[in-house]
Amino acid sequence: MDETWAPQNKDEEQQIMWLNKLPPGVKIPLTAEQMAKVAKMEVYSNQAGMKQHAGPSSKYGIPDKQNNWKTQKQPIPAKISKEMKFATANTNSSDSTTSNTKETRGMGSTDEETSASKETGQKEAYSSSQKHSTGQSNSSTEEQATKQETKEELNDDDPEINPDPPTKMEEEMDKMFNTDDYPAVEEIISAAIPKEGARFKTRDDAFYRYALYARKEGFAVKKFSSKRSGKNGEIYMQTFTCNKEGCTNTDAKTSSQRRTNILLKTGCKAHIIVREFDGYWYIKKVHLEHNHPLEPTDYLIRFAHCHKRMTDLDRRLIHLLQMGRLPPRKMMLIFRSIRGKFRGIPFDAVDLSNIKSQQQQIEKDHDIQKCLERFKTLQKTVPGFYYAMEIDSEKRVRSLFWMDAMCVMNYKLFGDYISFDTTFSTNKYGLPFVPIVGVNNHGSTVLFAVALLKDQKTDTFIWVLETFVQAMGGKEPKTIITDQDKAMKKAIKTVLKTTTHRNCYFHIVTKMSQKESTFFAKNTGMSEMLMYVAKNAFTPAEFEMGWNKVIKDYNAGGEKHLSKLYRIRHRWVPAYFMDNFFPFSSSTGRSESTNNMWKCYSQHTDTITMFLEQYEVIQDKCLSALDKKKLVSSLKTAKAVTRHPFEKQALEQFTNDIFEKFQIEITNNTAFKVDGSLEPGRHLRLKRIVKSYDHMEFKRECFDVTFDDEKRNFMCSCKKMQRDGIHCCHVIKAMVHMEISDLPESFVIQRWRKDIDTELATLGNVADATCGDETLNVCEIWKQKCWQQSEKMKEPKNYTMKKQLATKHYVTHQCPTEEEQKEETE
Incomplete structure (x- = not known):
């Protein structure tokens, strides 16, 4: 070797830079001539101070005709050698070369292999891809084989060669994709036949190499019997067998276990035995014959348990998709878009479901403990987070209650009305889920607190309400609407003494139609008349008179359910709540819409900890939606439908959502006319002049509007x-008739103004999206890697290798000769 060698041109300088930047462990096959050139480059790099790693020459090996990597031979201990019945005569002679050999995963070689390769040159060595040997100890047979190899030169125009130093993310991604969890096609094709004496660093390495060979041949393997040391109890011998070892019991059994398929075993004797000695594992015995046909393609055998692979990157992506509540079938579609086809995915939808089931099983016994730990963490990280627990006499947690600063601020601004519903259960323990919600200045549902209750008894409801009021500084809501529950009624009466309680109108009417369906079918029109009276009565006296008249006309005095509804009329009929603030609500629909939202993020199989995680997601979503509504109200405005000045004034003060409701009233004022004045300038009678119109709330013909000139305040008989909290179309008609152009201050109450939620809009003002960017980058790089591998396999040489694997037509892979290379070029 000429040590005075120096690069002759820029191409060779570029090659040196590239070789020195390769990370340790990269293995690239080179010919003998290329190895000699690399050795010269190494000397030049050492002298020039360019060396960054252990040296380029330590990264390469020379492949023989069978594509096996010839390495320096390792000595086999005499004790193991005797048990394995192979010669140890050359062990001492190879000791000097052993210390210079760099070992990698699953390497295996013996002195017996050396003599065998010299005689035939064709026998495959069960090597673990020790591809970076210096090649200085090759035999004469290897020298003859290398003379036939192609004289390939390094090409710096290769797009895979990047002279720029890799970024931190690129290094991390390279480490993820250069994992043995996804064996390359070349690695499967070149998997050698196992032979006695092969050496491995660990027992898992030995199993991995045997599994590679099994996948190449078309069968599955499993870990079978093992022996443990009597001194330390560790395994020192293990048997790996074909998965069809043993016999299948196909007798019919009556069992309560779920129905599953049974693997048809044939008593196959194919196996290998590995044994540990002096820190390494050696193959002690090999039996390769099977008594059953092997699978014809890799596409079939990939479903075997031992050949399924799921990397850490796979699990990270699956975890993200599961957090997004994607079902397994949709996850598989995402993996298909990344891998290119379903056959390229080394797992199936069942494996994805099993991951979640395993996680739930792990969390099952420690759910409450993890939940409490999460509560304490949220207290430190989330502003104003508060939680409470109801504990029984045995110190077991029975009910949970929690909220955060966003809930407190919402209640401070919009806590005059709340909705309370317990009809939804969304966790694996069947605990009733109780969202306490209200309405914000945009007319949207906001969350005040969340509770998971042990039951729906009065004492439990009292605990929830007392905890809620205490957490909110003693402030009680003005109104509350709930479903028809006796226990809840008693609890509200006990705790919220100044609050007006109302039952859900929709639930009561629906139940009435169901229970009286037979009677209503016989008395056509009665149901519609009762609903008309209940919905259009403005005073309790009007309702009672109209209801009794309908009952009398249809002779329905004996109907028990109708009599019961009349007895509790003060709890559900709108006429009894005309002076109470229930913004755009006569039912628990807001709680039910909240329940529907939770259904999108949680499932009945969720643990409490998982349920709590979804609470954070929903709160984050609500805050994001509030940001959008706030921005829309400040930057965009609705189009005016009239030229009245008060419409423009209302637009500037109301939030956009509330203004749209007010604008409907402005439009509908044209459906009425002033029929007369009961008191000139102060009391007007309005009459409907059209049969119907959009968003018609009442079907009455006449409405009375009163005006207070001193307070500049209007009041309508519908008490909207x-x-x-906004005036009705009847008042708008009166304003137009009285030629009032300016909007009175009383028209816009504080809770509907644009600027009331400024504090909420700034809550959580610091946004950190770097984690999301990193996740997107990982997914994008992963897809690019898969695409590059797919494009690489389209090359003729790689396609041939893939075809060999798929058709089981094993042809010894050789490096192309000069003649073959010339033919390819032509």
């Missing part, structure tokens, strides 16, 4: 301002 008291009920919803």
Whole structure:
């Protein structure tokens, strides 16, 4: 070797830079001539101070005709050698070369192999891809084989050669993709036949190499019997067998276990035995014959348990998709878009479901403990997070309650009305889920608190309400709407003494139609008349008179359910709540919509800890939605439908969502006319002049509007301002008739203004999206890697290798000769 060698041109300088930047462990096959040139480059790099790693020459090996990597031979201990019945005569002579050999995963070689390769040159060595040997100890047979190899030169125009130093993320991704969990096609094809004496660093390495060979041949393997040391109890011998070892019991059995398929075993004797000695594992015995046909293609055998692979990157992506509540079938579609086809995915949808089931099983016994730990963490990280627990006499947690600063601020601004519903259960323990919700200044549902209750008894509801009021500084809501529950009614009466309680109108009417369906079918029109009276009565006296008249006309005095509804009329009929603030609500629909939202993020199989995680997701979503509504209200405006000045004034003060509701009232004022004045300038009678119109709330013909000149305040007999916080179309008609152009201050209450939620909009003002960017980058790089591998396999040489694997037509892979290379070029 000429040690005075120096690069002759820029191409050779580029090659040196590239070789020195290769990370340790990269293995690239080179010919003998290329090895000699690399050795010269190494000397030049050492002298020039360019060396960054252990040296380029330590990264390469020379492949023989069978594509096996010839390495320096390792000595086999005499004790193991005797048990394995192979010669140890050359052990001492190879000691000097052993210390210079760099070992990698699953390497295996013997002195017996050396003599065998000299005689035939064709026998495959069960090597673990020790591809970076210096090649200085090759035999004469290897020298003859290398003379036939192609004289390939390094090409710096190769797009895979990047002279720029890799970034931190690129290094991490390279480490992920250069994992043995996904064996390359070349690695499977070149998997050698196992032979006695092969050496491995660990027992898992030995099993991995045997599994590679099994996948190449078309069968599956399993770990079978093992022996442990009497001194330390560790395994020192293990048997790896074909998965069809043993016999199958196909007798019919009556069992309560779920139905599963049984692997048809044939008593196959194919196996290898590995034994540990002096820190390494050696193959002690090999039996390769099977008594059953092998699978014809890799596409079939990949479903065997031992050949399924799921990397850490796979699991990270699966975890992200599971957090997004994607079902396994949709996850598989995502993996298909990454891998290119379903056959390229080394697992199936069942494996994805099993991952979640295993995680739930692990968390099952420690659910409450993890939940409490999560609560304590949230107290430190989430502003104003508060939680409470109800503990029984045996110190077991029975009920949970929690909220955060966003809930407190929402309640401070919009806590005059709340909705309370317990009809939804969304966890694996069947605990009733109780969202306490309200309405914000955009007319959207907001969350005040969340509770998971042990039952729906009065004491439990009292505990929830007392905890809620205490957490909110003693402030009680003005109104509350719930479903028809006796226990809840008692609890509200006990705790919320100043709060007006109302039952859900929709639930009661629906139940009435169901229970009286037979009677209503016989008395056509009665149901519609009762609903008309209940919905259009403005005072309790009007309702009672109209209801009794319908009952009398249809002779329905004996109907028990109708009599019961009349007795509890003060709890559900709208006429009894005309002066109470229930914004755009007469039912628990807001709680039910909240339940539906939780259904999108949680499942009945979720643990409490998982349920708590989804609470954080929903709160984050609500805050994001609030940001959007706030921005829309400040930057965009609705189009005016009239030229009245008060419409523009309302647009500037109301939030966009509330203004749209007010604009409907402005439009509907044209459906009425002033029929007369009961008191000039103060009391007007309005009459409907059209049969119907959009968003018609009442079917009455006449409405009375009163005006207070001193307070510049209007009041209508429908009392929409008291009920919803905005004036009705009847008042708008009166304003137009009285030629009032300016919007009175009383028209816009504080809770509907644009600027009331400024504090909420700034809550959590610091946004950190770097984690999301990193996740997107990982997915994008992963897809690019898969695409590059797919494009690489389209090359003729690699396609031939893939075809060999798929058709089981094993042809000894050789490096192309000069003649073959010339033919390919032509």
